[in-house]
Structure formats: structure tokens, C-alpha cells
Amino acid sequence: MDVLRQLQGFFKERRHYLLFSILCLAIATALGLVYPTLLRRLIDDVIVPRNFEDVPMLALTALGVVILKSFMQFLHGFFGGRLGNFLAYRLRNACYEKLQFLSFRYYDTAKTGDLMSRLTGDLEAIRNFIGFGFAQLLNLLLMLVFGAVVMLTINWQLTLITLISMPLLTFVALKFESKIHPTFQDMRQALSSLTTAVQENITGVRTVKSFAREAHEVGKFTVRNEYYKRNQLNAAELWSRYFPVMELLASVSVVLLMGVGGYLVIRQSLTLGELVAFFSLIWYIIGPMWSIGFHINNYTQSKASGERVLELLHQRVDVKDEDGVIRLDPAKVRGHITFENVTFAYGNKMPAVVDINIDAPPGSVIGLLGGTGSGKSTIIQLLMRAYNVNEGSIKLDGMDIRHIKIKDLRSQIASVFQETFLFSSSIRNNISYGMNNVSMEEIIRVSKLAQAHDFISELPDGYDTVVGERGLGLSGGQKQRIAIARALLKNPKILVLDDATSAVDMETEHEIQAGFKEVMKGRTTFIIAHRISSLRHADEILVLEEGRVVQRGTHEGLTSTPGVYQDVYQIQYADHIAQTASAAEKVNP
Numbered sequence: 001m002d003v004l005r006q007l008q009g010f011f012k013e014r015r016h017y018l019l020f021s022i023l024c025l026a027i028a029t030a031l032g033l034v035y036p037t038l039l040r041r042l043i044d045d046v047i048v049p050r051n052f053e054d055v056p057m058l059a060l061t062a063l064g065v066v067i068l069k070s071f072m073q074f075l076h077g078f079f080g081g082r083l084g085n086f087l088a089y090r091l092r093n094a095c096y097e098k099l100q101f102l103s104f105r106y107y108d109t110a111k112t113g114d115l116m117s118r119l120t121g122d123l124e125a126i127r128n129f130i131g132f133g134f135a136q137l138l139n140l141l142l143m144l145v146f147g148a149v150v151m152l153t154i155n156w157q158l159t160l161i162t163l164i165s166m167p168l169l170t171f172v173a174l175k176f177e178s179k180i181h182p183t184f185q186d187m188r189q190a191l192s193s194l195t196t197a198v199q200e201n202i203t204g205v206r207t208v209k210s211f212a213r214e215a216h217e218v219g220k221f222t223v224r225n226e227y228y229k230r231n232q233l234n235a236a237e238l239w240s241r242y243f244p245v246m247e248l249l250a251s252v253s254v255v256l257l258m259g260v261g262g263y264l265v266i267r268q269s270l271t272l273g274e275l276v277a278f279f280s281l282i283w284y285i286i287g288p289m290w291s292i293g294f295h296i297n298n299y300t301q302s303k304a305s306g307e308r309v310l311e312l313l314h315q316r317v318d319v320k321d322e323d324g325v326i327r328l329d330p331a332k333v334r335g336h337i338t339f340e341n342v343t344f345a346y347g348n349k350m351p352a353v354v355d356i357n358i359d360a361p362p363g364s365v366i367g368l369l370g371g372t373g374s375g376k377s378t379i380i381q382l383l384m385r386a387y388n389v390n391e392g393s394i395k396l397d398g399m400d401i402r403h404i405k406i407k408d409l410r411s412q413i414a415s416v417f418q419e420t421f422l423f424s425s426s427i428r429n430n431i432s433y434g435m436n437n438v439s440m441e442e443i444i445r446v447s448k449l450a451q452a453h454d455f456i457s458e459l460p461d462g463y464d465t466v467v468g469e470r471g472l473g474l475s476g477g478q479k480q481r482i483a484i485a486r487a488l489l490k491n492p493k494i495l496v497l498d499d500a501t502s503a504v505d506m507e508t509e510h511e512i513q514a515g516f517k518e519v520m521k522g523r524t525t526f527i528i529a530h531r532i533s534s535l536r537h538a539d540e541i542l543v544l545e546e547g548r549v550v551q552r553g554t555h556e557g558l559t560s561t562p563g564v565y566q567d568v569y570q571i572q573y574a575d576h577i578a579q580t581a582s583a584a585e586k587v588n589p
């Protein structure tokens with residue numbers, strides 16, 4: 001109930017809908033009791049004494065009850081639907097907003113499929129339960145109480161005898177629920193793994209095809225599909241057993257009623273009308289008993305769903321603005337970056353970077369070189385304050401970035417990552433992502449700088465061409481050039497190029513770098529690169545190994561000092577060095 005109490009906070013302005021919905025359903029249920037009473041009057045007061053002038057009145061009453069009952073049911077659905085949808089809408093918005101502000105740390109371990117199912121399946125379960133299930137569960141109790149009270153007022157002995165099978169019916173219903181519930185959970189799990197397989201397969205279609213793994217993928221899917229089918233069959237078998245058993249038990253009441261009730265009528269301790277009313281009342285009570293398991297199941301499932309949604313909403317955001325943060329005036333930002341003894345570890349792992357010191361004055365270019373996993377990207381992540389440093393500090397123009405408004409800090413940094421993410425929208429929208437009121441001229445200007453204008457112009461719809469999901473349909477280099485244009489449009493004080501030219505050929509790299517020279521002017525630039533050619537003009541190059549800076553200096557200084565940089569240089573420039581050496585030999589034999 002704690003979950004329900006917490007969820008209540010999301011619909012407190014519409015709490016009256018819940019009350020109306022329950023009230024209307026209760027009235028409809030109470031009206032349902034009028035039928036047996038009318039039947040009883042029809043037999044005892046009309047048919048038996050052949051008093052037929054009362055028939056029209058009884059018929060009109062029945063009609064009135066039907067209409068009123070239907071109207072009450074309509075109102076229950078109306079208010080329930082409004083309430084459920086209002087709550088789902090509020091929760092969906094709250095979850096989505098939370099997802100925007102959750103830290104990178106959360107996304108390091110979060111699974112897309114799981115998050116999607118919280119925002120869809122779980123929300124749907126909550127919507128149904130709060131909108132309808134809750135009222136119906138209460139109503140079920142009301143039906144039992146109302147029905148039993150009316151029966152007791154007719155004949156309490158007969159009531160006790162005929163309701164003898166009720167505990168057994170309840171027991172079977174609950175037992176059934178305890179079996180079907182895990183089966184449903186397995187089914188949900190199986191469906192989730194089936195969906196994950198489809199999602200992964202579509203996302204990684206290029207990898208699958210390039211490794212000719214179609215048959216393997218089909219096999220993997222078949223196994224999961226088989227498992228899902230088995231679960232479905234289990235559930236179907238349980239259902240097929242449930243209804244006959246329930247009917248059998250319910251028939252015990254009916255048989256008892258016929259025997260004992262018939263005997264009482266013969267003995268004239270019960271009227272014929274009362275016996276018929278009893279029949280109708282017994283089904284009025286047994287009906288809800290059949291679905292008691294379903295309603296309880298609905299409740300437990302929604303409770304679990306509520307917990308999952310609330311768990312997401314209660315996630316702690318560890319990187320957030322503190323009170324009294326500094327706002328940046330873009331015109332005054334100079335872009336002086338300093339790292340002072342920075343150490344950082346992801347979770348409980350070994351530190352990813354240790355004791356990093358960098359001084360990047362405004363407009364300088366810092367190169368980061370190192371093997372895979374050496375900590376290059378981590379340095380950039382820390383600069384953007386994706387994570388808080390564990391030790392030391394990072395400063396922008398002398399201010400610790402922890403004291404600067406995150407939005408302001410990030411708006412001063414533009415990055416081009418190794419992996420370019422494009423939204424399924426037009427190229428123009430992708431380039432101007434996050435910016436308002438950008439003119440077409442501006443978009444074209446930056447695209448030209450990023451060497452993207454030519455290939456965009458050749459596309460059928462030019463800048464209005466809609467790129468597929470994550471940019472499918474464009475080459476890696478083309479996507480990267482769009483990302484570069486996007487970064488240039490932001491006109492940042494700090495530029496991060498994370499292996500930004502790795503997906504383009506040498507010639508294009510050269511062209512892009514020539515363009516970059518222009519845009520890097522006046523901006524502090526961090527370049528992460530595997531190719532020395534991308535770094536040679538940097539003001540300072542940091543060579544990283546296992547999170548530590550093992551060498552630092554300019555290209556000239558590092559090439560003339562024995563060490564990692566010189567080794568990498570010799571490997572990457574082997575041909576060039578050999579040529580230079582033979583040319584020198586020819587001159588000085």
C-alpha cells in the first residue's frame with residue numbers, strides 16, 4: 001500500500017475521480033441486487049396470486065434500473081479512464097524528465113530494454129489498476145457483502161448452507177493465482193528476452209550481415225521463441241483447468257440450493273419467489289469469486305510495476321547543480337582549463353585516471369594520446385562534468401566546474417565523438433540540434449567548413465534529407481562531418497575532438513584539419529587521437545598509460561625523446577622516416 005500511497009501524489013488533484021469511480025461502481029453493483037428482488041416479487045406477488053396488473057410497474061422498474069445501472073457503469077468507466085490516463089501521463093512525463101537529468105553513472109549500468117519496459121508496460125499496468133482495477137477489487141468485496149446480506153434477510157439457514165462452498169472457491173482461486181502469477185512473470189521475462197533479441201538484431205544488422213551470422217541469429221531467436229511458446233502453453237493449460245474446477249465447485253452450491261431450497265418450498269418455509277431470488281443471488285456472489293484471483297494478480301503486478309517506476313523516479317542524481325551556482329556569461333568566458341591533481345574511478349573499479357595535471361590556456365591545443373583504455377575519454381568526460389572527480393579539481397577560468405551551472409558549462413563545450421549519434425530527423429535539424437533560430441546560411445557555412453556541404457547537396461532532398469535511425473544510410477565519415485558541423489555551429493569556447501577524424505580517409509582528414517585550424521582559433525581544443533598526424537600541431541601532447549601521464553611535451557620534443565611517443569611515431573611514420581633517411585644518404589653518402 002506504500003506504493004499506492006506514493007503514486008497518489010501523482011494524481012492528488014484528481015483524487016475525486018477515484019472517489020466518483022468507486023461510488024458509481026458501488027451504486028451499479030447495488031442496483032444489480034434489484035433484479036433478484038424484482039424476480040421474487042414477480043413470482044410471489046404477481047404470478048402466484050395471478051395479480052397481473054402489477055406487471056407493467058415491475059417491467060418499468062426493471063427498465064429504470066437497467067438504464068441507471070448502465071449509466072453508473074458508464075460513469076465508472078469515464079472517471080476511471082480519466083484518472084488512469086491522467087496518472088499515466090504524469091508518470092510518463094516525470095520518468096522522461098528524470099531520464100534527462102540522470103547522471104552518466106546511472107546509464108553506465110542501465111539497460112535500454114528495461115527502461116523502455118518501465119515507461120511502457122509498467123506504466124500501462126499502473127494505469128489499468130488505478131483507473132479500474134482498484135475500484136473493481138473494492139467492488140468485489142462489496143458484491144460479496146451485499147449479496148450475502150440480501151440472502152441472509154431472506155433465509156439465513158439456507159444462506160449458510162449454500163455458501164458452504166465459498167471458502168473452497170476462494171481457496172482454489174487464490175491457489176490458481178499463486179500458480180499463474182509466476183507463469184505470467186516467466187512469460188513477461190520470455191517476451192522481454194524475445195524483444196531484446198529483435199531489437200539487437202535490427203540495431204546490429206550490419207554486424208550480423210558482415211559476419212554472415214544470419215543462421216546463428218535465427219537459431220538464437222528460435223530458442224527464445226520456443227521458451228516463450230512453452231510459457232504460453234503452461235498458462236493456457238492452467239486456465240483450461242481453472243474454469244471447469246471453479247464451475248464444479250460452484251455447482252455444489254447450486255445442487256445444495258436445489259435440494260434444500262426445494263425441500264423448504266415444499267415445506268412452505270420458503271416461497272417460490274425466494275428460491276428463484278436465491279438462485280440469482282448465488283450467481284451474483286459466485287461470479288466475482290471466479291475473478292478474485294485475477295484481481296489480486298492485477299494488484300500484485302501493478303504493485304511491482306509501481307515499485308519499478310518509483311525506483312526510477314527516486315534514483316539519486318549525483319551530478320547536479322548545487323545551491324548558489326555560478327552562471328557563465330558566454331561573452332566573458334575565456335576557456336582557460338586546468339586539471340589539478342585529478343583522480344577518478346568508475347564505481348568501485350581501479351582509478352581510470354590518476355593525478356592528472358593539465359594547463360590549457362585560452363586558445364591552446366592539447367593532444368591526448370594513449371592506447372585503448374588509457375583514460376583519454378575519461379579526461380574529457382570529467383571536463384564535461386559527466387562525473388564528479390574523486391580527488392583534485394578541474395577549473396574553467398579559475399572557477400571549479402563543480403560550482404558552475406552544468407548547463408552553462410556544457411554550452412561552452414562542443415564535442416565530436418568517435419561514434420556520431422544522429423537523430424531520425426532532417427540533416428538540417430541534426431546540424432542545428434540544441435540551437436534556436438539558426439539561419440540556413442549559418443548551417444551551410446559550418447557544413448562547408450566541416451567539408452560536409454558537397455555530399456549533403458548531392459542528396460535528393462539536400463539539407464532536408466531525413467536520416468534513418470542513428471544515421472543509417474550515411475557513411476561513418478559523412479556522419480562524422482555532420483557532427484563536426486554541429487559542433488562548429490555551437491561556436492564553443494572549448495572544442496573536443498574525440499578521434500574525430502578516425503572515420504575519414506587521410507585526404508579528407510587533411511582537409512578537415514585545414515578547416516579546423518580556422519575554427520580552432522581562439523578556442524581551447526582537446527584532441528584525442530590515435531594518429532600522430534592529428535596531434536603534431538598541438539601545443540602540448542599528453543601521453544597516457546593506464547590512466548597516468550607518462551610523457552608530455554610538443555611533437556618535436558617528444559619525437560626526439562626515447563619513449564612511447566617516439567615508438568608510435570616510428571611505427572606510424574615508418575615509410576616517411578625511411579624515405580627521409582635514404583634521401584639524406586644520397587646527399588651525404
Ligand SMILES: Nc1ncnc2c1ncn2[C@@H]1O[C@H](COP(=O)(O)OP(=O)(O)OP(=O)(O)O)[C@@H](O)[C@H]1O
Binds near residue numbers: 108349371377379
Ligand atoms: N562508463 C564506464 N564505466 C566503467 N568503466 C569505464 C567506463 N568508461 C571507461 N571505463 C574504464 O576506464 C578506463 C579508461 O577508459 P577510457 O574510455 O577513458 O579510455 P580511452 O583511452 O578513451 O580508450 P579508447 O581509446 O579505447 O576509447 C578503462 O579501463 C575502461 O574500462
